[in-house]
Amino acid sequence: MALMGQMMTMPLLISSLLKHAARHAGDTEIVSKRVEGDLHRYNWREAELRARKLAQALARLGCGPGDRIATLAWNGYRHLEIYYGVSGSELVCHTINPRLFPEQIAWIANDAQDSALCFDLNFLPLVEKLASAMPSIKHYVLMTGRSHMPAQTSLAGLLCYEDLVEAEDGQYQWPEFDEQTASSICYTSGTTGNPKGAVYSHRSSVLHAMGAALPDALDCSARDVVMPVVPMFHVNAWGLPYSCAIVGCKMVMPGPHMDGKSLYELFEGEGVTFSAGVPTIWLGLLSYVKTNGLKFSSFKRTVIGGSACPPAMMATLIDEYGVDVIHAWGMTEMSPLGTASKLNAAQLKLPKDEQRRLLSKQGRAVYGVDMAVIDDEGQTLPWDGLSAGNLVVRGPWVISQYFGHAESPLITVDGEPGWFPTGDVATIDAYGFMQITDRSKDVIKSGGEWISSIDLENIAMAHPAVFEAAVIACAHPKWDERPLLVVVKKPNAELTREQLLEFFEGRIAKWQIPDDVVFVAELPHTATGKLQKLKLREQFKAHRLAGV
Numbered sequence: 272m273a274l275m276g277q278m279m280t281m282p283l284l285i286s287s288l289l290k291h292a293a294r295h296a297g298d299t300e301i302v303s304k305r306v307e308g309d310l311h312r313y314n315w316r317e318a319e320l321r322a323r324k325l326a327q328a329l330a331r332l333g334c335g336p337g338d339r340i341a342t343l344a345w346n347g348y349r350h351l352e353i354y355y356g357v358s359g360s361e362l363v364c365h366t367i368n369p370r371l372f373p374e375q376i377a378w379i380a381n382d383a384q385d386s387a388l389c390f391d392l393n394f395l396p397l398v399e400k401l402a403s404a405m406p407s408i409k410h411y412v413l414m415t416g417r418s419h420m421p422a423q424t425s426l427a428g429l430l431c432y433e434d435l436v437e438a439e440d441g442q443y444q445w446p447e448f449d450e451q452t453a454s455s456i457c458y459t460s461g462t463t464g465n466p467k468g469a470v471y472s473h474r475s476s477v478l479h480a481m482g483a484a485l486p487d488a489l490d491c492s493a494r495d496v497v498m499p500v501v502p503m504f505h506v507n508a509w510g511l512p513y514s515c516a517i518v519g520c521k522m523v524m525p526g527p528h529m530d531g532k533s534l535y536e537l538f539e540g541e542g543v544t545f546s547a548g549v550p551t552i553w554l555g556l557l558s559y560v561k562t563n564g565l566k567f568s569s570f571k572r573t574v575i576g577g578s579a580c581p582p583a584m585m586a587t588l589i590d591e592y593g594v595d596v597i598h599a600w601g602m603t604e605m606s607p608l609g610t611a612s613k614l615n616a617a618q619l620k621l622p623k624d625e626q627r628r629l630l631s632k633q634g635r636a637v638y639g640v641d642m643a644v645i646d647d648e649g650q651t652l653p654w655d656g657l658s659a660g661n662l663v664v665r666g667p668w669v670i671s672q673y674f675g676h677a678e679s680p681l682i683t684v685d686g687e688p689g690w691f692p693t694g695d696v697a698t699i700d701a702y703g704f705m706q707i708t709d710r711s712k713d714v715i716k717s718g719g720e721w722i723s724s725i726d727l728e729n730i731a732m733a734h735p736a737v738f739e740a741a742v743i744a745c746a747h748p749k750w751d752e753r754p755l756l757v758v759v760k761k762p763n764a765e766l767t768r769e770q771l772l773e774f775f776e777g778r779i780a781k782w783q784i785p786d787d788v789v790f791v792a793e794l795p796h797t798a799t800g801k802l803q804k805l806k807l808r809e810q811f812k813a814h815r816l817a818g819v
């Protein structure tokens with residue numbers, strides 16, 4: 272008969288992260304650039320006290336276990352308090368992406384049946400406009416102090432966040448409950464059809480936060496000053512608000528001020544060592560730093576994910592600015608972390624260019640995530656770095672179903688049920704490094720062969736006159752589809768179609784070189800800053816490739 276372990280059974284609850292930070296790193300700072308424009312400073316101890324007061328205030332409003340409390344907010348200390356105060360008191364924190372179309376925001380709030388909405392000052396006009404379309408919301412809370420409350424608003428009974436918190440005494444004990452209880456909800460971006468909700472549990476969030484903090488993942492420590500530039504409405508800022516509490520480090524939050532200048536000033540002013548964001552954010556920052564001849568004095572490393580990090584961007588950060596890049600991959604359905612590109616001891620002995628080639632891939636699986644690439648019959652493909660197939664994953668922080676959808680998204684792999692199909696096409700090499708070749712719907716299918724749009728974009732991005740590049744499939748009478756390269760040039764740069772196409776010669780097989788180049792003033796991005804290829808495809812639906 273099995274002998275049972277004799278350890279304490281303490282549920283893994285999100286409140287335990289904040290309690291730990293307040294008790295063991297209580298004096299460590301949390302600095303936020305407010306919507307109002309000024310800097311706010313306090314520490315983990317004060318954050319925990321205010322999160323408790325918020326939990327009391329929400330209970331006083333009649334919110335109870337399972338109620339969804341939505342946010343439309345930037346990265347800042349009040350948003351952090353809501354993360355903890357809401358989840359910690361058995362309510363469910365639902366971060367909504369304010370960059371979505373207003374109709375989509377209302378659709379998501381209705382699908383989740385949110386009962387309250389907390390929002391930043393600059394979203395007041397948006398919320399006033401949407402309120403009548405969100406009937407489940409009983410309480411609107413403006414995340415500001417009394418002096419910034421509007422004199423007039425169409426929102427009946429609009430509440431002031433600071434008034435709510437200040438009215439409580441903080442005499443509140445974080446409750447203990449089942450660790451499988453829902454802690455938060457994030458909706459997928461819904462590029463095909465309506466968005467779908469991923470419901471995280473306390474257990475999955477805590478395990479993810481521990482896994483993500485490890486040295487071979489995001490590598491957070493008490494010695495860091497961490498600035499998540501990735502918004503708290505983009506898969507919980509990749510779990511950093513939780514991982515930072517575990518390690519008890521200083522946090523810096525940029526609020527809505529994410530232009531190159533504001534970010535640079537915050538990096539330098541607060542001594543940020545570590546950051547995280549999608550490639551488009553770094554494009555803006557690097558261009559500001561380069562134009563002004565600046566260097567970073569404390570910034571040591573950054574996580575780049577959400578879209579493929581172009582190797583040219585990685586080279587600029589590492590070689591010109593001494594900032595290490597951790598290329599990471601994940602998705603909303605995975606809390607989000609799946610892989611990170613960190614070299615092991617043996618790989619550190621490889622020649623430098625081989626190391627860089629590995630680092631530019633999306634990386635090795637983080638403990639807690641298993642992965643495989645499969646063919647269309649559900650059979651696994653070899654880990655040879657060449658066989659591209661559908662990427663599937665499983666693990667304790669991967670969803671088993673979508674909110675409100677009874678049918679399971681999971682599939683069987685090699686006869687084993689329970690794998691989540693990511694919709695990404697990837698290879699895995701003998702070192703276990705995974706590389707995304709494409710989103711399955713972005714792959715260019717030319718004469719039965721696949722061309723990776725990411726490979727072509729990476730080459731274009733390495734051209735010194737290119738600011739941003741996207742490759743999409745364009746209809747072709749003979750080959751079905753051929754690649755079309757759409758490019759934004761750097762300001763004042765001279766570049767012709769022919770020069771750019773010539774740049775591809777010798778960098779990729781001849782038949783994969785794009786058939787055409789179009790120069791545009793800007794590229795469309797999704798609400799999370801990714802290239803919006805669906806929109807680009809629509810925009811260039813009628814494009815006739817040269818010579819066709």
Ligand code: AMP
Pocket residue numbers: 459460506575576577578579580598599600601602603604607633693694695707709710799
């Ligand atoms: P989301 O759930 O909106 O964060 O989108 C997840 C999707 O973003 C993934 O399925 C990938 O297609 C893409 N993605 C995330 N990280 C990367 C990366 N490092 N490289 C390439 N694609 C990525």
